[in-house]
Every structure is written in structure tokens, then in C-alpha cells.
Amino acid sequence: MGNLPFIAVEGPIGVGKTSLAKKLSSHFDLHLLKEIVEENPFLGKFYDDIEEWSFQTEMFFLCNRYKQLEDIEKKYLSKNKAVISDYHISKNMIFAKRTLKNKQFEKYAQIYDILTADMPQPNMMIYLDASLDTLLERIKMRGRDVEQNIQPDYLQQLSRDYNDFMDEFERVNPTIPVIRLNGDHIDFVKHQQDLDMIIETVEEHLKKGEVIR
Numbered sequence: 231m232g233n234l235p236f237i238a239v240e241g242p243i244g245v246g247k248t249s250l251a252k253k254l255s256s257h258f259d260l261h262l263l264k265e266i267v268e269e270n271p272f273l274g275k276f277y278d279d280i281e282e283w284s285f286q287t288e289m290f291f292l293c294n295r296y297k298q299l300e301d302i303e304k305k306y307l308s309k310n311k312a313v314i315s316d317y318h319i320s321k322n323m324i325f326a327k328r329t330l331k332n333k334q335f336e337k338y339a340q341i342y343d344i345l346t347a348d349m350p351q352p353n354m355m356i357y358l359d360a361s362l363d364t365l366l367e368r369i370k371m372r373g374r375d376v377e378q379n380i381q382p383d384y385l386q387q388l389s390r391d392y393n394d395f396m397d398e399f400e401r402v403n404p405t406i407p408v409i410r411l412n413g414d415h416i417d418f419v420k421h422q423q424d425l426d427m428i429i430e431t432v433e434e435h436l437k438k439g440e441v442i443r
């Protein structure tokens with residue numbers, strides 16, 4: 231596979247990040263790093279009352295993702311084993327900016343910067359996006375209890391935040407390839423040809439030697 235890849239799959243809640251990461255992990259023989267979601271004890275409370283529970287929720291995610299990336303560096307990347315993750319650590323800032331009050335966010339951002347300063351960063355990004363209707367339908371289909379109280383307005387705003395983030399990510403990281411996929415037009419779970427197209431696109435970037443570490 232040439233240079234060692236560390237691929238991140240990103241996109242709003244319900245878009246299919248974990249499903250795609252699993253399929254690419256299997257195809258390319260990559261170690262799969264899955265984010266901890268339902269284990270967050272604050273998440274159900276967060277969706278009921280975002281303002282009250284946002285700081286606890288975001289800190290839990292940050293600490294767990296930090297630990298995961300620390301383990302990935304020690305056990306895989308440092309031993310020349312490629313990895314695919316169903317999130318990028320910088321997603322924490324997308325959510326924190328949206329949900330935390332100014333003083334809370336300032337504290338959070340300081341902690342984030344300290345924790346992530348020397349963490350491994352993905353060198354390829356796959357960005358899945360979809361319309362609000364598609365996201366709501368997929369959230370309903372997968373039936374996670376903690377997600378059933380997500381407000382459509384929150385989800386819509388989150389999608390906008392993700393798009394803004396990805397535009398900025400590409401501007402700041404011109405050497406990191408970003409593969410953008412529209413979840414309204416492709417369904418890699420139901421249609422093998424859609425998955426094949428994604429696999430071919432990833433392979434093209436790997437063959438170009440764009441993925442460096």
C-alpha cells in the first residue's frame with residue numbers, strides 16, 4: 231500500500247461513518263478504530279438538555295478519544311500497521327463550538343490543544359455528507375436509544391458546521407487528500423457498485439503516494 235495510511239472517515243451523525251470504515255478496514259486490511267458513543271453516560275441527558283450537559287459530554291468524548299489515539303500510536307502506527315478511524319479528533323471542536331458557552335469553550339479549547347498537540351493525525355480524510363431527511367431516516371433505522379431525542383434543528387446546524395469545518399480543513403491542510411461523498415446519491419451498504427467506486431477512489435490516492443506520515 232505504499233506509504234502508511236491513517237485514514238479518517240467523518241461526517242454528521244447518522245451518515246454511515248462506521249459502516250464505511252468497517253468495509254474499508256476489511257478490504258484494505260486496516261486496523262479499525264471506532265469511536266466510543268453509546269458508552270458516554272452523559273449523552274442521553276445531553277440530547278434532552280444540551281445546555282446543561284454539554285461540557286460533561288464533550289469532556290468525556292475528548293478524554294476517550296485521546297486515550298484511543300494514544301493506544302493507536304503505540305500499538306499500530308509506531309509498528310508500521312495502517313489504521314482507519316470512524317472519526318477525526320478535530321470533530322471535538324465542531325461540537326464544542328456549537329454547544330459550549332464562551333467561558334466553557336475557552337477552557338475546553340485549552341485542554342484540547344494540550345491533549346492533541348502530539349497526537350497522530352490522519353493523513354487521508356473521507357467526508358460523508360447527506361441531507362437532513364437522509365440523516366434522520368438513518369438515525370431512526372439504527373435505533374440507538376440515546377439518539378432518539380436529537381432535534382432536527384440541531385442536526386441541520388451540525389451538518390452546516392461540518393461543511394464549514396471541511397472547507398477550512400482543506401484550506402489549512404492542502405497536502406491531505408479529502409474524498410467527499412454524497413450520502414443522498416450513494417448507498418455503499420445496499421449497492422456494491424457504490425462501495426467499489428469508493429474503494430477505487432481510495433486506491434487512486436494511495437497509488438499517487440499522497441498519503442504520507
